[in-house]
Amino acid sequence: MLKQTITFLGAGSMAEAIISGMCVNKIVPREQIIATNHSNKERLMELEQKYQIHTTQNKHDAIRQSDLIILAMKPKDIKKATDEIKEMLHQDQIIISLLAGISTSFIENALETSNSVIRVMPNTSAMIGQSATTIAGGAHTTKEQLQLVEQLMQAVGTTTIIKEEEMDAYTALAGSGPAFYYYMVEAMEQFVVEKGLDQETSKALLVQTLKGVTEMLAQSPDSPKALREKITSKGGTTEAGLKELEAYQFQQAVISCLEKATEKSNQLRKTIER
Ligand SMILES: NC(=O)C1=CN([C@@H]2O[C@H](COP(=O)(O)OP(=O)(O)OC[C@H]3O[C@@H](n4cnc5c(N)ncnc54)[C@H](OP(=O)(O)O)[C@@H]3O)[C@@H](O)[C@H]2O)C=CC1
Numbered sequence: 001m002l003k004q005t006i007t008f009l010g011a012g013s014m015a016e017a018i019i020s021g022m023c024v025n026k027i028v029p030r031e032q033i034i035a036t037n038h039s040n041k042e043r044l045m046e047l048e049q050k051y052q053i054h055t056t057q058n059k060h061d062a063i064r065q066s067d068l069i070i071l072a073m074k075p076k077d078i079k080k081a082t083d084e085i086k087e088m089l090h091q092d093q094i095i096i097s098l099l100a101g102i103s104t105s106f107i108e109n110a111l112e113t114s115n116s117v118i119r120v121m122p123n124t125s126a127m128i129g130q131s132a133t134t135i136a137g138g139a140h141t142t143k144e145q146l147q148l149v150e151q152l153m154q155a156v157g158t159t160t161i162i163k164e165e166e167m168d169a170y171t172a173l174a175g176s177g178p179a180f181y182y183y184m185v186e187a188m189e190q191f192v193v194e195k196g197l198d199q200e201t202s203k204a205l206l207v208q209t210l211k212g213v214t215e216m217l218a219q220s221p222d223s224p225k226a227l228r229e230k231i232t233s234k235g236g237t238t239e240a241g242l243k244e245l246e247a248y249q250f251q252q253a254v255i256s257c258l259e260k261a262t263e264k265s266n267q268l269r270k271t272i273e274r
């Protein structure tokens with residue numbers, strides 16, 4: 001177990017997903033996890049009861065005793081949050097930012113600190129230890145600090161160190177990515193309802209099919225295209241379905257979706273960091 005004390009500044013869905021992963025995987029003792037937020041006391045109570053972690057509305061208290069501070073508010077709230085905490089920081093604390101778009105240099109400047117600021121982009125599958133997390137260090141980050149953050153985030157899935165300039169695209173692919181897959185599953189569920197199929201049976205089949213697909217992608221030496229072609233019989237059902245997807249320019253839609261999400265990450269930075 002890590003010996004560091006960790007404060008989450010922000011106690012929303014992403015903070016909870018990471019807290020849950022850390023607790024389940026026993027990466028840090030629960031009493032060394034502190035969560036605080038803007039104003040929602042009930043939410044803090046809920047997290048305290050669910051995970052037996054500490055929560056407080058006293059940011060000063062939380063930060064004073066922390067080695068790692070995880071910024072987990074929305075990008076629009078970063079300026080207010082950094083103003084609130086900049087006087088509270090002490091040397092050697094590592095600042096981890098989960099915020100989409102916001103650069104390490106902006107946070108370093110806003111906090112007027114030469115402490116290490118590290119950008120981390122997880123996804124909500126952290127809740128079950130299956131996040132695909134990307135990590136990029138800032139100007140003052142050492143190799144050892146990156147390793148520590150990797151170790152921490154490995155509690156909630158895989159970690160990959162990337163260059164900060166790649167973060168926008170990986171935010172689209174792996175941060176927002178789960179939402180895009182869920183969106184497709186939602187459409188499949190709608191089909192199930194329209195056909196009057198048994199929902200429980202259909203859900204089990206849908207989930208097992210997805211599991212099979214992810215395992216095939218991970219284990220097979222074949223490309224996704226080759227795997228698809230092995231399913232597609234000439235004149236068969238798959239071909240009929242794929243023709244319809246082509247008619248709707250499905251692959252273009254997916255690429256365009258990822259481009260828009262990437263652009264948004266860039267735009268958030270431009271707008272908020274002005
Ligand atoms: N959700 C996701 O899948 C992912 C999200 N992220 C990033 O994680 C961050 C959080 O997202 P998410 O959890 O979805 O957001 P939520 O809206 O669920 O949670 C935001 C939290 O920030 C708190 N907050 C607002 N202002 C402050 C402040 N000044 N100080 C401390 N806490 C504050 C809010 O408190 P209160 O409720 O009291 O207002 C709330 O607890 C975002 O920056 C997002 O880009 C990254 C990867 C994936």
Ligand SMILES: O=C(O)[C@@H]1CCC=N1
Pocket residue numbers: 100171175176
């Ligand atoms: O939608 C968002 O902005 C955040 C960042 C990645 C996933 N959720």
